[in-house]
Amino acid sequence: MDPSVCRDACLVTMLLVLVLAVFLGFEVISKVPSRLHTPLMSGANAISGITLVGAVITVGAAETTFATVLGTLAVIFATINVIGGYTVTDRMLGMFKTKEKKK
Amino acid sequence: MDRILLINLVYIVAAVLFIIGLKMLTSQEHARRGNLISSAGMFLAVVITLIGGEIIAFHWIIIGVIAGGIIGGFAARFVKMTQMPEMVALFNGFGGIASLLVGWGAYHSGSERDLFTMTTTFLAVLIGGVTFTGSMTAWGKLSGAVTGKPVLFRGQMIVNGILFVIILLSGALFLMTPWADYSFFAVLVVCSLILGVMAVIPIGGADMPVVISLLNSYSGIAACAAGFAIGNNILIVSGALVGASGLILTNVMCKAMNRSLGNVLFGGFGAVKEVKKAAGGRGEVKPVSAQDAYYILEAAESVVFVPGYGMAVAQAQHALRELGEILEENGAEVRYAIHPVAGRMPGHMNVLLAEADVPYEKLIEMDEINRSIASVDVCVVVGANDVVNPAAREDRNSSIYGMPIINADAAHTVIVLKRSLSPGFAGIDNPLFIKPNTRMLFGDAKSSIETLTAEFKQT
Numbered sequence: 001m002d003p004s005v006c007r008d009a010c011l012v013t014m015l016l017v018l019v020l021a022v023f024l025g026f027e028v029i030s031k032v033p034s035r036l037h038t039p040l041m042s043g044a045n046a047i048s049g050i051t052l053v054g055a056v057i058t059v060g061a062a063e064t065t066f067a068t069v070l071g072t073l074a075v076i077f078a079t080i081n082v083i084g085g086y087t088v089t090d091r092m093l094g095m096f097k098t099k100e101k102k103k
Numbered sequence: 104m105d106r107i108l109l110i111n112l113v114y115i116v117a118a119v120l121f122i123i124g125l126k127m128l129t130s131q132e133h134a135r136r137g138n139l140i141s142s143a144g145m146f147l148a149v150v151i152t153l154i155g156g157e158i159i160a161f162h163w164i165i166i167g168v169i170a171g172g173i174i175g176g177f178a179a180r181f182v183k184m185t186q187m188p189e190m191v192a193l194f195n196g197f198g199g200i201a202s203l204l205v206g207w208g209a210y211h212s213g214s215e216r217d218l219f220t221m222t223t224t225f226l227a228v229l230i231g232g233v234t235f236t237g238s239m240t241a242w243g244k245l246s247g248a249v250t251g252k253p254v255l256f257r258g259q260m261i262v263n264g265i266l267f268v269i270i271l272l273s274g275a276l277f278l279m280t281p282w283a284d285y286s287f288f289a290v291l292v293v294c295s296l297i298l299g300v301m302a303v304i305p306i307g308g309a310d311m312p313v314v315i316s317l318l319n320s321y322s323g324i325a326a327c328a329a330g331f332a333i334g335n336n337i338l339i340v341s342g343a344l345v346g347a348s349g350l351i352l353t354n355v356m357c358k359a360m361n362r363s364l365g366n367v368l369f370g371g372f373g374a375v376k377e378v379k380k381a382a383g384g385r386g387e388v389k390p391v392s393a394q395d396a397y398y399i400l401e402a403a404e405s406v407v408f409v410p411g412y413g414m415a416v417a418q419a420q421h422a423l424r425e426l427g428e429i430l431e432e433n434g435a436e437v438r439y440a441i442h443p444v445a446g447r448m449p450g451h452m453n454v455l456l457a458e459a460d461v462p463y464e465k466l467i468e469m470d471e472i473n474r475s476i477a478s479v480d481v482c483v484v485v486g487a488n489d490v491v492n493p494a495a496r497e498d499r500n501s502s503i504y505g506m507p508i509i510n511a512d513a514a515h516t517v518i519v520l521k522r523s524l525s526p527g528f529a530g531i532d533n534p535l536f537i538k539p540n541t542r543m544l545f546g547d548a549k550s551s552i553e554t555l556t557a558e559f560k561q562t
Binding site for chain 2: 022024026029030032033034037038042048050056057061075077079083084085087090092093094096
């Protein structure tokens with residue numbers, strides 16, 4: 001069974017979660033100095049790699065070779081997204097920061 | 104404790120970490136820690152899924168994570184800052200394809216095929232597919248593998264329309280007969296992938312900041328849809344957060360160009376053939392030699408640089424910083440004016456100048472610089488064009504009329520570093536070049552700047 005399964009009974013809850021998260025997203029990001037646009041974007045991009053959790057579940061639940069292949073590919077792509085996204089964001093922010101110290 | 108309950112509780116912690124991390128990314132002092140906090144949330148979410156779930160094929164996950172980690176880590180570590188827009192596009196696309204695959208996997212082995220699950224699977228595949236090929240096309244355009252100009256052909260709208268109808272039809276058939284063979288699903292996958300290419304290919308290079316942030320939003324929405332498909336809350340929350348933040352950024356970019364999102368997506372902007380009518384009569388282009396430009400700069404007490412995509416192409420950011428430092432030693436106040444859509448992604452210029460060690464405080468946003476630009480002695484335009492085009496203020500017939508610009512022409516003297524007189528990416532004449540206070544320094548931006556620096560060093 002899918003470990004985080006939450007079907008019909010929780011459907012409304014899931015939609016509620018969605019709506020709240022969207023509003024929260026708008027609230028949290030509303031004021032960003034344009035200087036930080038790129039790190040914010042790539043940082044958010046890394047978070048969208050959360051699909052990795054889905055990919056792990058897909059592989060975990062796979063009963064056929066084909067499903068395993070699908071899931072493993074998903075794990076690879078999502079991990080590139082996650083690791084790459086966070087690393088590159090950190091690198092950029094590191095550049096922003098060193099100069100502050102220098103100043 | 105109940106295993107599923109525990110997993111979901113940890114997911115809540117992860118979601119909180121994402122939110123705190125995102126929040127901290129919006130302020131300079133905390134941004135880096137915010138990114139770390141957000142990555143801790145990701146780590147938690149993945150680890151709890153691994154140990155809490157009933158995972159059979161562990162080794163495949165490990166192999167996948169190691170392979171992806173190595174590729175992603177290397178790419179992120181060694182990419183040049185000038186290639187950052189391409190990199191972001193690539194990562195975006197990978198997130199999209201991962202969501203598509205998760206949706207596919209859910210369809211393939213899922214035991215439940217109720218309407219709701221199938222609808223969200225449909226969305227995950229559609230949006231994930233569009234994000235993937237759309238990002239790949241954007242990547243191609245940014246890296247030069249595909250032409251940066253808008254690609255338009257006759258009947259494009261008809262082709263897109265047909266494609267759209269096929270997607271809706273196959274989607275509907277797929278939803279009605281979820282237990283039938285794979286054919287509708289396959290059509291859906293293929294059409295989504297084609298749609299992604301078709302959606303991005305008509306968009307010109309100058310509009311890339313909008314496209315990149317929109318694709319960023321899509322990748323979040325795709326993850327969110329995948330979350331619904333597999334009934335996973337953390338995917339829904341995180342995906343929605345990214346989707347919302349991407350939309351905000353997209354909106355900011357659109358505002359900075361004074362255009363609606365629809366206009367960017369369907370306008371085929373750069374392809375518009377401008378009727379070459381100079382609004383206020385033709386003036387004269389006044390070229391200047393590097394030496395004369397040096398005299399102008401040498402006498403300046405305040406200098407503002409306006410970088411654009413041309414600076415990124417010429418990789419002139421380090422040379423520019425050096426010239427800026429020399430000007431400061433010479434007693435001038437040096438600042439850098441950044442237009443929100445300068446370059447090919449949101450914040451592109453800031454990243455490049457930060458890489459070249461330009462102090463953060465010297466990067467000034469458009470509105471702020473415009474307040475004081477009239478008292479600036481020399482404004483040096485480095486590879487920027489449309490973002491300093493006064494036609495946006497003056498020429499009602501111009502297609503960029505109304506776009507907020509950096510009022511470079513208000514400075515006492517303007518020096519434009521430019522390769523030739525060709526119009527910018529929007530394909531529009533720039534009256535700035537013929538203003539009486541403008542001097543054109545023709546040549547490669549980097550070598551022009553280096554020549555200027557050399558002039559200063561000689562004396």
